[in-house]
Amino acid sequence: xxxxxxLHPLWLIAILPLSLLxxxxxxxxxxxxxxxPHLAEKLGLGQQQASTGFVPMLGFCWLLTVIALAxxxxxxxxxxxxxxxxxxxxxxxxxxxxxxxxxxxxxxxxARYKALDIxxxxxxxxxxxxxxxxxxxxxxxxxQDSNTLSSLIPHLSPEIMPLQxxxxxxxxxxxxxxxxxxxHRQGDIILVTDGLSDKESSSTSALLADTRYRxxxxxxxxxxxxxxxMPDGRLLTNSQGETVVAKVExxxxxxxxxxxxxxxxxxxxxxxxxxxxxxxxxxxxENANKEKEKELVERVNNGFWLLIPLxxxxxxxxxxxxxxxxxxxxxxxxxxxASPWKNQDQLGYxxxxxxxxxxxxxxxxSPQWKGVAQYKAGNYQQAIETLKPLGDLTxxxxxxxxxxxxxxxxxxxxxxxxxxxxxSQHADAKKNxxxxxxxxxxxxxxxxxxxxxxxxxxxxxxxxxPQNEQNEQNEQNEQNEQNEDDNEAQESQEADESxxxxxxxxxxxxxxQKQSEQQPASQPQSKSQKDDQKDxxxxxxxxxxxxxxxxxxxxDNEKKQQAKQSVSRQQxxxxxxxxxPVLKKLEQVPDDTSALIRAQLMLQARQKQAPQVTENSW
Numbered sequence: 001x002x003x004x005x006x007l008h009p010l011w012l013i014a015i016l017p018l019s020l021l022x023x024x025x026x027x028x029x030x031x032x033x034x035x036x037p038h039l040a041e042k043l044g045l046g047q048q049q050a051s052t053g054f055v056p057m058l059g060f061c062w063l064l065t066v067i068a069l070a071x072x073x074x075x076x077x078x079x080x081x082x083x084x085x086x087x088x089x090x091x092x093x094x095x096x097x098x099x100x101x102x103x104x105x106x107x108x109x110x111a112r113y114k115a116l117d118i119x120x121x122x123x124x125x126x127x128x129x130x131x132x133x134x135x136x137x138x139x140x141x142x143x144q145d146s147n148t149l150s151s152l153i154p155h156l157s158p159e160i161m162p163l164q165x166x167x168x169x170x171x172x173x174x175x176x177x178x179x180x181x182x183x184h185r186q187g188d189i190i191l192v193t194d195g196l197s198d199k200e201s202s203s204t205s206a207l208l209a210d211t212r213y214r215x216x217x218x219x220x221x222x223x224x225x226x227x228x229x230m231p232d233g234r235l236l237t238n239s240q241g242e243t244v245v246a247k248v249e250x251x252x253x254x255x256x257x258x259x260x261x262x263x264x265x266x267x268x269x270x271x272x273x274x275x276x277x278x279x280x281x282x283x284x285x286e287n288a289n290k291e292k293e294k295e296l297v298e299r300v301n302n303g304f305w306l307l308i309p310l311x312x313x314x315x316x317x318x319x320x321x322x323x324x325x326x327x328x329x330x331x332x333x334x335x336x337x338a339s340p341w342k343n344q345d346q347l348g349y350x351x352x353x354x355x356x357x358x359x360x361x362x363x364x365x366s367p368q369w370k371g372v373a374q375y376k377a378g379n380y381q382q383a384i385e386t387l388k389p390l391g392d393l394t395x396x397x398x399x400x401x402x403x404x405x406x407x408x409x410x411x412x413x414x415x416x417x418x419x420x421x422x423x424s425q426h427a428d429a430k431k432n433x434x435x436x437x438x439x440x441x442x443x444x445x446x447x448x449x450x451x452x453x454x455x456x457x458x459x460x461x462x463x464x465x466p467q468n469e470q471n472e473q474n475e476q477n478e479q480n481e482q483n484e485d486d487n488e489a490q491e492s493q494e495a496d497e498s499x500x501x502x503x504x505x506x507x508x509x510x511x512x513q514k515q516s517e518q519q520p521a522s523q524p525q526s527k528s529q530k531d532d533q534k535d536x537x538x539x540x541x542x543x544x545x546x547x548x549x550x551x552x553x554x555x556d557n558e559k560k561q562q563a564k565q566s567v568s569r570q571q572x573x574x575x576x577x578x579x580x581p582v583l584k585k586l587e588q589v590p591d592d593t594s595a596l597i598r599a600q601l602m603l604q605a606r607q608k609q610a611p612q613v614t615e616n617s618w
Contacts, residue, residue: 007071007301014066018059025055061313068306073299086125086284087142087184089175090115090149093193093220094131095166096158096236096618097246100194102226103267108157110267111192111220115153117271118190119146121278128178131156134165135611136174137601141427142182152597159231160598162605165614168196169203176213181425186212188262188281194221194248197615201252208260216262216277221248228618236618244618345369352376368395371402380406393422397429404432409440434603 006012092115098108119127126142129149139156140149158164172189179187196204208215225247228236236244250264257264263280265273342350348363348370357377364370371387374380380402387399400415416433419426 003076004072004074005299007073007299009070011066011070014069015063018062018066022055022059025058057313061310064306064310064313068303068310071301071303072306073302075300075302076297077300078297086187086282087127087179087182088122088125088188088190088281089128089130089142089178090118091130091132091136091168091171091175091189091191091193092153092156093166093168093171093191094133094156094158094161095194095616096133096164096230097166097194097228097244097616098158098220099228099230099236100221100226100246101229102222102224102246103220106229107194107220111194111218112153112156114218114220114267114274115192116150117274118278119150121274122146122282124282126182128175129153130171130174130178131161131601132167132171132174133158133161134163134167134170134614135605135608136167136170136172137162137604138174138178139597139600142178152593155594155597157594160594160601162598162602163611164617165611166197166200166616166618167611167614168193168200169207170611172204172207172215176207176211179213186284187214188284189213189215190277190281191215191217192220193217194246195219196249196252196256198252199615201256204256205259208256213260214262214281215256215260216281217253217257217264218267218273218277219248219250219253219264220267221246223248223250246618348373368392371395371398375402375405393419393426397426400429400432400436404436404439409436409443412436413440431600431603 092111094108098106098111100107103110126144127146127149128138128142129140129152131137131139139152143149168191172191175189179189204215225245228244228246230236238244248266250266253264256262263276265276267273344363344365348360348365351357351360351363352369352373355376357373358379361370361373361377361379361382364373367386367390371383371390374383374386375398383402384399384406387395387402390396390399396415397419400412400419403409403412403415413433413436416429416436419429420433423429
């Protein structure tokens with residue numbers, strides 16, 4: 001009993017009211033009734049004997065209750081203690097040798113399946129995702145949501161890598177940087193690969209030296225190896241034209257595992273390899289070694305034992321109802337249900353998860369949630385008005401997204417920049433600000449092109465008027481010439497008739513001869529005039545067609561500008577997606593995750609220096 005103590009000693013203060021209540025109850029029992037004793041005796045109302053056991057019983061129950069609430073403790077218990085804040089990074093090999101077909105269907109597919117099987121086993125801590133080929137790239141920073149990584153892994157392939165090659169040390173270096181940036185001085189690195197060269201192994205060993213990061217490896221493939229069959233069906237060849245046979249060399253993997261205390265598992269048909277890796281990497285290295293040494297000592301609250309006498313003593317308070325009280329204890333009762341009443345934010349949250357964003361925006365009273373719901377519903381201007389007064393980091397990031405969707409690129413850049421000023425490691429803000437800058441440059445270039453086309457269209461419209469007048473004049477001259485030709489033909493016909501009817505008249509013959517001489521002379525002249533007129537007509541028609549086409553182009557440009565303005569006013573996101581391929585890719589994210597990951601990797605590649613040429617290009 002030397003260790004006896006109260007866990008909640010403040011409850012002992014409740015004994016003080018009992019010290020005042022007991023004397024008052026005891027004095028009340030000795031008070032006389034309203035009727036005098038001698039009158040009560042004559043009336044047959046003899047004074048009843050006061051019960052003397054009630055007050056002591058009440059005091060005893062009160063004391064037991066207070067002591068039980070104070071938490072008496074006379075024993076201890078030990079609990080194992082370990083940290084659940086472990087961190088790990090999954091590094092996946094995306095070199096072209098992963099297309100080898102020594103396991104069905106190929107190494108890449110099996111590596112994806114194994115990675116997806118490993119993720120559910122890591123229920124505590126945070127996990128990141130890195131991939132590598134000729135260089136290492138971060139696909140996802142450390143996160144506690146394994147579903148995020150599960151949605152990215154199926155889209156990883158050598159085709160999305162910026163540069164082809166095999167440099168495992170670069171992937172390990174990116175994993176170490178992720179852990180250091182998150183403040184983890186220890187952690188696990190799980191490498192999923194089909195083998196390392198001697199140079200890769202030595203470089204990786206140098207990186208892991210003097211660190212507390214543990215490397216575990218899952219080798220995918222067989223020692224016999226197989227040719228590398230590319231997605232287009234051809235076999236991969238080296239610089240000499242020989243077919244490449246990719247083999248798994250365990251000799252370069254074992255030293256790394258022994259150096260850091262990790263595990264090496266060869267891919268199996270069963271999940272034994274996955275279970276072993278999960279068991280080895282579920283806890284940090286130090287906690288796994290010192291788990292038995294660290295224990296928490298906690299006192300046991302023994303106050304619940306005092307509830308048994310309290311229940312028994314309380315039954316006497318029912319007197320004749322003790323049987324009924326006992327029956328009520330064993331009667332079945334209906335299950336309790338939670339109150340169906342919900343506040344506005346809870347109703348809005350339910351509507352938000354049902355993708356009824358307009359209803360959610362009306363229900364939410366929280367401006368942060370209301371702005372997000374309005375953004376999801378496509379009401380970007382309303383979202384801007386809702387999010388603009390807010391100053392937290394998430395709201396400013398969402399405000400930048402709303403500005404980008406509404407076409408206000410400069411304001412979007414300012415919002416993203418304010419987020420980066422506060423959190424320079426905000427990956428989404430970095431990515432979006434680059435995309436919006438590209439969209440702004442493209443929009444400005446399109447505006448400059450449209451401005452340069454406007455003066456030429458005005459000149460074409462001005463030059464069209466004299467051309468139309470010239471065309472009308474040419475048409476009138478054509479009609480006059482046609483009438484003259486008809487008159488000449490009629491005169492020649494009359495001359496022939498007079499020649500046949502009256503051949504004896506010389507004057508008529510002479511006139512006929514003159515007319516016949518004039519006729520061949522006039523015919524070549526009319527033909528040359530007609531040819532010139534036809535050429536002029538063709539030139540006029542060509543000019544008229546060009547002018548008409550120019551006018552149609554101007555009208556089309558005006559219609560496009562009007563359509564852009566109307567769309568930008570009514571539906572900004574549609575206008576952006578139609579004119580800007582960068583923002584169009586953002587809208588196509590659910591349909592083409594591989595393209596988004598490739599764009600992310602390309603952006604990282606631009607920010608890095610060009611990597612050294614790897615030993616193997618596969």
